[in-house]
Structures are given as C-alpha cells and as structure tokens.
Amino acid sequence: MRLISYRPKEIPGNFRMGLMIEENVYDLQEHYSSLAKTKKTGEHAEWIDRMVPSDPGSFYRLGEQTLKVAKETEQFIKQQGGQAVSKEVVELGTPVPEPSKIICIGKNYAAHAAEMKGEVSDFPVLFAKFSNALIGPNEDIEKPSATKKLDYEVELGIVIGREASNVKKEDALGYIAGYTIGNDISARDLQKRTPQWLQGKTLDRSTPVGPWVVSAGEIEDPSNLSIRSYINGELRQESNTSHLIYDVPYLIEFISGLITLKPGDIILSGTPDGVGVAMDPPQFLEDGDIVRLEIERIGSMENKVRKV
Structure with a gap:
C-alpha cells in the first residue's frame, strides 16, 4: 500500500490523503465512503471524516485505526474498482506534513x-x-x-x-x-x-x-x-x-x-x-x-x- 498526500494541479487546494495504485491516484476518504455504503452500516459523513480524515496530518495522528481502514479501502478498490485520476494531473505533497517529531x-x-x-x-x-x-x-x-x-x-x-x-x-x-x-x-x-x-x-x-x-x-x-x-x-x-x-x-x-x-x-x-x-x-x-x-x-x- 502506497499512501500519498495529493491535490489537483489545476485547482490547488488543501492536500488530501490518497492511495497510489499502479499509476493512478484514488481519494482515500471518498472510496472509504463508497466501501461504507456497501456495508449498509449507515455511517454518516461526520463519522467517516473522523474515521478516515482527508487531512494527511490528522490521518497519521490517529495511528492504527486509520492504517487498518486504509488497507481495507485499498482491497475494496482492487476488487470493485473506483474513481481514479492519473498521477500526472496531481501534485504530491510531503506524505506526513505535520509530524510531532x-x-x-x-x-x-x-x-x-x-x-x-x-x-x-x-x-x-x-x-x-x-x-x-x-x-x-x-x-x-x-x-x-x-x-x-x-x-x-x-x-x-x-x-x-x-x-x-x-x-x-x-x-x-x-x-x-x-x-x-x-x-x-x-x-x-x-x-x-x-x-x-x-x-x-x-x-x-x-x-x-x-x-x-x-x-x-x-x-x-x-x-x-x-x-x-x-x-x-x-x-x-x-x-x-x-x-x-x-x-x-x-x-x-x-x-x-x-x-x-x-x-x-x-x-x-x-x-x-x-x-x-x-x-x-x-x-x-x-x-x-x-x-x-x-x-x-x-x-x-x-x-x-x-x-x-
């Protein structure tokens, strides 16, 4: 699993957590939301944001919880597909932008x-x-x-x-x-x-x-x-x-x-x-x-x- 921090080149904004699979970029939070819908657990947007933050710094600070969900999401994408963008159209940021040390x-x-x-x-x-x-x-x-x-x-x-x-x-x-x-x-x-x-x-x-x-x-x-x-x-x-x-x-x-x-x-x-x-x-x-x-x-x- 390759965890990235990314944002579109054409419309720069905040960096988001993503997965790099082969040469394509998948938004982590968006695809976890799709995964949650297949489970029919009724997870709402606020809960999903806490479970898989889009912000890279927040993602790593949550530790094991988010890493486990990220792996589950990667497996879901590989099995079910997803909405990908080419790595050529995104800017990669430093993957862990705000370490405490x-x-x-x-x-x-x-x-x-x-x-x-x-x-x-x-x-x-x-x-x-x-x-x-x-x-x-x-x-x-x-x-x-x-x-x-x-x-x-x-x-x-x-x-x-x-x-x-x-x-x-x-x-x-x-x-x-x-x-x-x-x-x-x-x-x-x-x-x-x-x-x-x-x-x-x-x-x-x-x-x-x-x-x-x-x-x-x-x-x-x-x-x-x-x-x-x-x-x-x-x-x-x-x-x-x-x-x-x-x-x-x-x-x-x-x-x-x-x-x-x-x-x-x-x-x-x-x-x-x-x-x-x-x-x-x-x-x-x-x-x-x-x-x-x-x-x-x-x-x-x-x-x-x-x-x-």
Whole structure:
C-alpha cells in the first residue's frame, strides 16, 4: 500500500490523503465512503471524516485505526474498482506534513562516519528537524543566502504508526506505519560553526520527504534495501540498509526508551558515504542542481535546488 498526500494541479487546494495504485491516484476518504455504503452500516459523513480524515496530518495522528481502514479501502478498490485520476494531473505533497517529531540519526553507516573523519559512536547520534523544513517529493529545495555549503543525504525514513514507549527491538517493527525516502539536506557551514548541528539541519523548505509512505506490511525487512543518490545524473551515494550500524528495530528501542514516539513521527535513519562535503574537492549543491534519491521497494524522488 502506497499512501500519498495529493491535490489537483489545476485547482490547488488543501492536500488530501490518497492511495497510489499502479499509476493512478484514488481519494482515500471518498472510496472509504463508497466501501461504507456497501456495508449498509449507515455511517454518516461526520463519522467517516473522523474515521478516515482527508487531512494527511490528522490521518497519521490517529495511528492504527486509520492504517487498518486504509488497507481495507485499498482491497475494496482492487476488487470493485473506483474513481481514479492519473498521477500526472496531481501534485504530491510531503506524505506526513505535520509530524510531532522528526528525529534524525547521525553517522549511522561506518563508511560515512569514516569519510566525515569521525568515530562510530557507542550510542546513536540523535538530532532533530522541524516541520518547517519539509517539502514534497517534487518541490524545489531552497538554498538561502545564509549558506554556501548545502549538502545532500539520502536516508530511509521510518514513519511511526503506534505510540511507542520503552519498546523492545524484537517488537519494534510492529510500531511502524511504513517507510519513505528523506533527504537530510545539511548546510555544512552552519552545521559546523557550533557544537550543536540544529541550525544546519532544519532550514526552511529544505528537506524533501516522499514520494509516498509504503506500508510496513509491504517491506518485511527494512534492513536489506539498496539506497542511492544522484546529482545531475551522477551517482554519488550507493549502499544498502544492511550496512546501518544501528538497524531500524534497535533505533526504535533506543529512541522510545528516551522519548515517547507518537503516530506520524518520522525517524530519518542516517546516510551512507558519498556526501558532497567529503569529496575532493568538496561538491556542494548549487542553484539548478537536480537531486535524485532512490530506495529499493519504495521508489524515487527528484528535486531541483533553487537559490532564494
């Protein structure tokens, strides 16, 4: 199941929850309403809006309830058909637009830690982004005048589906709603000018996430996915999530032991080697550059860098 946030290109309005099935977009709430009619349960519009919110942020905050209904609706569409529109006529938004937390992991691939001339930590390195940084899978990455050293980082994104506190790693995968692609855009000059990284990590409209959330049931093992980034068609990063120092179950155990994770929270799990700052000479993102990210079984997204 691929969960999307979308709106028509011709008449932009609020983003709505949808399902991407093959190359077509189906409105989730509208098709759940059709499903409810076949059950003859007499569900009224207000109840349906509470059960399956059209707003993507509200959808994820409801957690397991909405995920279960979304899967049921997808099965209904595949069996009965529905009113589809081509993905070419819609704009995809960042699939989880208002997470309560965006927790990022630093130096979680040994080769990346080495290229950054850092040692592997005894514990995961945690830092944060905020929702002001999030953009959709086709939007421009904004490069403000405050930075001269904007860098790319392809990462597996983990979207939380259930409230998680003190979760054991053997149970951790059951708390995941799904997986997505994130670009942990980093202003290296701002990141390194103080011991704390935050100012270089959460610039306005700098962090693409998408193109959708692939439900956890579609990816049983997130620890064996190929991961790549390209700049203007040139391969820069190529690895596999099997090389994560701290794998997905451990990250959820570790983080939930410190911070209660809420449905819709995003964890960006770290980037492999090949970032621009580590090249000789360093290669930073410039106005007009095209950044393409790919993760196996999720898909790809492509964003243009735009100076602002």
